[in-house]
Amino acid sequence: MSFAPLQNDTFLRACLRQATEHTPVWLMRQAGRYLPEYCATRAKAGSFMGLATNVQYATEVTLQPLDRYKLDAAILFSDILTVPDAMGLGLSFALGEGPKFATAVRDEAAVAKLEVPDMNKLRYVFDAVTSIRKALNGRVPLIGFSGSPWTLACYMVEGAGSDDYRLVKTMLYQRPDLMHRMLAVNADAVAAYLNAQIEAGAQAVMIFDSWGGVLADGAFQSFSMAYTERVLRQLKREHEGVKIPRIVFTKGGGLWLQEMASLDCEVLGLDWTVNLGKARAMVGGAVGGPGKALQGNIDPNVLFASAPQIETEVARVLDSFGRPHTDTSTTGPTHIFNLGHGISQFTPPEHVAALVDAVHAHSKRQRQGV
Amino acid sequence: MSFAPLQNDTFLRACLRQATEHTPVWLMRQAGRYLPEYCATRAKAGSFMGLATNVQYATEVTLQPLDRYKLDAAILFSDILTVPDAMGLGLSFALGEGPKFATAVRDEAAVAKLEVPDMNKLRYVFDAVTSIRKALNGRVPLIGFSGSPWTLACYMVEGAGSDDYRLVKTMLYQRPDLMHRMLAVNADAVAAYLNAQIEAGAQAVMIFDSWGGVLADGAFQSFSMAYTERVLRQLKREHEGVKIPRIVFTKGGGLWLQEMASLDCEVLGLDWTVNLGKARAMVGGAVGGPGKALQGNIDPNVLFASAPQIETEVARVLDSFGRPHTDTSTTGPTHIFNLGHGISQFTPPEHVAALVDAVHAHSKRQRQGV
Numbered sequence: 127m128s129f130a131p132l133q134n135d136t137f138l139r140a141c142l143r144q145a146t147e148h149t150p151v152w153l154m155r156q157a158g159r160y161l162p163e164y165c166a167t168r169a170k171a172g173s174f175m176g177l178a179t180n181v182q183y184a185t186e187v188t189l190q191p192l193d194r195y196k197l198d199a200a201i202l203f204s205d206i207l208t209v210p211d212a213m214g215l216g217l218s219f220a221l222g223e224g225p226k227f228a229t230a231v232r233d234e235a236a237v238a239k240l241e242v243p244d245m246n247k248l249r250y251v252f253d254a255v256t257s258i259r260k261a262l263n264g265r266v267p268l269i270g271f272s273g274s275p276w277t278l279a280c281y282m283v284e285g286a287g288s289d290d291y292r293l294v295k296t297m298l299y300q301r302p303d304l305m306h307r308m309l310a311v312n313a314d315a316v317a318a319y320l321n322a323q324i325e326a327g328a329q330a331v332m333i334f335d336s337w338g339g340v341l342a343d344g345a346f347q348s349f350s351m352a353y354t355e356r357v358l359r360q361l362k363r364e365h366e367g368v369k370i371p372r373i374v375f376t377k378g379g380g381l382w383l384q385e386m387a388s389l390d391c392e393v394l395g396l397d398w399t400v401n402l403g404k405a406r407a408m409v410g411g412a413v414g415g416p417g418k419a420l421q422g423n424i425d426p427n428v429l430f431a432s433a434p435q436i437e438t439e440v441a442r443v444l445d446s447f448g449r450p451h452t453d454t455s456t457t458g459p460t461h462i463f464n465l466g467h468g469i470s471q472f473t474p475p476e477h478v479a480a481l482v483d484a485v486h487a488h489s490k491r492q493r494q495g496v
Numbered sequence: 497m498s499f500a501p502l503q504n505d506t507f508l509r510a511c512l513r514q515a516t517e518h519t520p521v522w523l524m525r526q527a528g529r530y531l532p533e534y535c536a537t538r539a540k541a542g543s544f545m546g547l548a549t550n551v552q553y554a555t556e557v558t559l560q561p562l563d564r565y566k567l568d569a570a571i572l573f574s575d576i577l578t579v580p581d582a583m584g585l586g587l588s589f590a591l592g593e594g595p596k597f598a599t600a601v602r603d604e605a606a607v608a609k610l611e612v613p614d615m616n617k618l619r620y621v622f623d624a625v626t627s628i629r630k631a632l633n634g635r636v637p638l639i640g641f642s643g644s645p646w647t648l649a650c651y652m653v654e655g656a657g658s659d660d661y662r663l664v665k666t667m668l669y670q671r672p673d674l675m676h677r678m679l680a681v682n683a684d685a686v687a688a689y690l691n692a693q694i695e696a697g698a699q700a701v702m703i704f705d706s707w708g709g710v711l712a713d714g715a716f717q718s719f720s721m722a723y724t725e726r727v728l729r730q731l732k733r734e735h736e737g738v739k740i741p742r743i744v745f746t747k748g749g750g751l752w753l754q755e756m757a758s759l760d761c762e763v764l765g766l767d768w769t770v771n772l773g774k775a776r777a778m779v780g781g782a783v784g785g786p787g788k789a790l791q792g793n794i795d796p797n798v799l800f801a802s803a804p805q806i807e808t809e810v811a812r813v814l815d816s817f818g819r820p821h822t823d824t825s826t827t828g829p830t831h832i833f834n835l836g837h838g839i840s841q842f843t844p845p846e847h848v849a850a851l852v853d854a855v856h857a858h859s860k861r862q863r864q865g866v
Contacts, residue, residue: 289659290797290840291797292797292800292840292842295795295797295800296797296800296801298797299795299797299798299800299801299805299809300800300801300802300805339769341768341769341795342768342769342793342794342795342836343768343769343770343771343816344771344812344816345795346769378748378769380750380751381750381751381769381770381771398711398712398713399709399711399712399713399716399748399751400713400751401713401714401751423712424712425665425669425712425715426660427660427661427662427665427666427668427669428669430662430665430666430669430670431666431669431670432670435669435670439669442714446713446714466712470660470662472662
């Protein structure tokens with residue numbers, strides 16, 4: 127496929143630890159309910175899945191935040207749970223509630239039946255990727271994504287969100303053999319899914335390990351990180367001669383950052399509990415040396431404060447990372463600004479503009495050493 | 497007041513980093529709904545607050561787990577939110593739901609009205625402490641407790657539990673002046689409350705910072721840790737010539753462990769995401785040197801596995817801490833075994849016996865160098 131040339135590659139360069147003129151910024155769940163135009167499209171679509179499975183609607187809502195804000199990347203409008211849906215578990219979203227599966231996977235027989243789904247069942251996602259990429263027309267890069275094998279397993283076993291993860295952890299501690307089998311299937315499915323997104327036009331991919339942080343030390347490494355690595359090992363490094371950066375975001379995973387430095391990916395996403403300066407020292411690498419680009423990590427609740435307060439907090443987060451490297455001849459520590467979690471549906475849209483503009487303005491000042 | 501002499505002081509010695517013959521164990525929420533006898537008493541009491549405010553019932557349920565298991569400490573049956581209830585906010589628990597306040601504290605006027613409550617309104621707690629201490633008759637020490645200033649503020653502003661802490665964080669980012677005032681009042685109230693528990697007979701006190709971990713790096717230090725420290729500064733170090741150890745547990749606070757080493761307390765509680773070996777190296781101190789005792793941190797969901805699996809996981813947690821020091825002539829690294837969070841109401845009671853017995857057996861083997 128051939129698409130229009132990229133006009134703003136700041137995000138992709140920062141992912142590859144190349145120097146940029148400003149710190150690129152995008153926001154998890156930037157196409158979401160805080161935007162009235164999103165709610166209007168969703169109303170037309172009738173349901174969340176109606177929105178996600180309709181190529182035209184998915185394209186429309188993906189581009190909405192870009193029309194309002196000077197964001198440096200677009201992210202596919204979809205859900206982290208499309209893969210288990212394609213496995214036949216029946217994903218739905220009741221209004222105002224989180225995801226639900228019609229069928230939960232709770233015993234040996236259910237686990238035995240699991241297999242990597244036919245990727246044609248996810249054709250709507252790949253078609254959306256291509257459609258969005260065309261509609262972007264080179265404005266900014268497009269990020270594809272999936273839930274991590276462990277995060278998918280949480281929902282597959284619990285059947286919905288949970289506050290204690292009792293059922294999935296019971297399986298983990300009681301029947302680790304079943305859990306490992308489920309995670310292996312999930313990992314291979316996620317890898318096929320992300321590779322197909324790359325072929326369809328995704329210019330970077332992100333693995334959301336939204337529930338990695340609920341695991342105990344030890345269990346995280348065996349049941350989450352090992353399978354994220356299994357996905358990463360299978361992913362395309364480049365497509366049509368262009369590198370495809372891979373981002374891993376483990377919510378609540380700050381304690382395992384040193385271990386995650388060994389993951390075969392370019393970028394690590396961080397939530398707001400992590401000190402970016404310490405994270406940079408730990409895994410950001412030196413100029414000319416290897417390391418991970420870091421993505422994150424402002425608390426989305428900062429967006430409920432006033433514009434000047436938002437600017438102060440943005441500066442605090444940027445300064446916590448410190449001045450990114452500016453040597454255009456080599457790689458070095460870089461930062462991609464983001465929230466530490468998805469944006470709240472109650473966010474005043476004009477506050478997002480204050481945040482995005484503050485990131486650009488302050489990060490330019492940082493580079494000028496002001 | 498005079499109480500029977502203590503027959504098992506293992507827990508208190510471990511809190512003070514003194515050598516013990518085995519690793520003491522108690523469980524957060526050990527008097528709780530997983531025990532049929534607890535449910536029976538609660539049914540008689542009519543409600544959670546009916547149970548907590550009745551000295552006889554509170555005594556009864558506090559002792560119930562000690563009759564089943566060889567626990568090394570008792571913890572007052574109460575709630576972390578009694579202090580804001582005494583401030584007039586009206587605490588209640590609907591069946592099967594979390595705590596709720598009739599009045600939430602959301603604006604300047606409401607914050608201005610807050611003050612340290614008359615401790616006589618909490619007399620039922622102090623009476624329960626004395627009654628339990630008498631009923632224990634020296635079997636094991638009694639732990640008193642409170643929510644931390646920040647954790648109280650979360651519930652006071654939200655009015656109930658939350659999954660995004662939007663309201664309390666909005667106040668924090670938008671009106672830090674109000675938040676600081678509320679936290680100062682909370683800290684002074686919690687200090688007075690815990691000191692009164694100590695005078696009534698509590699032999700150790702614990703501050704539950706259940707929601708410290710939802711804060712961003714930076715905000716945690718200013719809005720949670722600083723006010724926990726304000727409580728600690730005001731607490732009695734000893735009562736009637738006996739040292740009163742102070743435990744601070746910040747759920748999700750593992751990333752700030754190094755900073756928490758400076759807190760003026762004897763014990764730091766850890767959740768299951770923390771590697772106990774790393775925590776010991778960081779804050780556990782050397783033999784003869786200063787340091788913190790560590791409490792924690794098995795995932796309560798381990799209790800849903802089989803007895804042999806529970807034994808394996810218990811050994812893993814104990815071995816992760818490593819052999820505690822055994823020099824009876826001085827202080828050194830010690831471990832108090834606990835869950836990383838409260839026990840689930842769905843826990844099979846007989847599995848708790850397997851856990852407690854495994855802690856005693858394996859930790860004795862550790863000391864013998866087996």
